[in-house]
Amino acid sequence: MPGGRLTQRDRQRIAAGLADGLSYAEIARRLERPTSTISREVSRNGGPVGYRPQQAHQATAQRARRGTPIPLRAATPPVDAMAGEIIEMAVRTGLPRMTARVHIDLLLSEDGRRTAAELTRRLQVSPASVSVAVNYLVENGYVRRERDPQRRRDVYVLDDEAWYHSIVIGSQQTLETAKAATAAVEAFGPDSPVGQRLAKAGTFLERVIQDMLESADRWRALLS
Structure with missing residues (x-):
């Protein structure tokens, strides 16, 4: 209920809001919660990029049982938190959140290359959301599109140029x-x-x- 502890359903709605590029304030409004509750929930559980509702719910339950704070997901690399901060800065400059998430994921990848399927899987969003984001990035020169003839699919590349x-x-x-x-x-x-x-x-x-x-x-x- 509004004002009480976050439920698993609340956390699923938070994840959906992040995937849709909503701000913390808008997610909070839809859940009838303080914005600070949403920002604290996300920052404690992997940041905007690494937030996973099921794992966040389990971590909260563990903290409640033990009565003492525990580290965030052991599997969450430090880069998730850093990526989240960069994304927030990009959003403040006017870049759509979904576009910023795709751009930062490419920027922090080992070789600066991802397929649409990889972006969809990594960011846990719909193919349509990824398509809109990469089209914007390609049109504005942030990434380029290459064709993989062997697998017959596009690869999105971010290089130094x-x-x-x-x-x-x-x-x-x-x-x-x-x-x-x-x-x-x-x-x-x-x-x-x-x-x-x-x-x-x-x-x-x-x-x-x-x-x-x-x-x-x-x-x-x-x-x-």
Whole structure:
């Protein structure tokens, strides 16, 4: 019941909420619990990446029986907690949670490669969720898609050059915005308040992005 101990069903709903990319606050609202209860539950039991409802429920029962705290899942590697922190930072910058989970899983993998099936299994989410996430990452240059001809399936790869490509793609998108603002100046009139505002914005964005692209080219060799 709301306000009491978390039930196994509550923990299953928490896991489902994490898989769907919900924030702790939204999960808490749906369960009618304090946000601190959800964040504490997840952090104690593997973090956003490693949270498993059945194991979390068993660990809580063991703590209650023993009356003293016990370590988190022995099988949970320290990287889970670190990944959870990185994911939260990525989400705060505006990246969708599911996309952030996929990106960080690729980033922390040994060779920076995963198939869609591997991502689905590791993150315990639906293939559709993984598909949406990897499509976003591919379109924005964070990962690239390769074809495995032997197994007839796609492999998603994050290499060192991904950081460069993501900056270039993002910059090009911002340049399109700058060009649109500049083009709209004539429609409103260059001497009108709106026209002047758009002209300043377009010029500012264009100069900043050009500097960013030049900087990315200058330091690209660091990724080699």
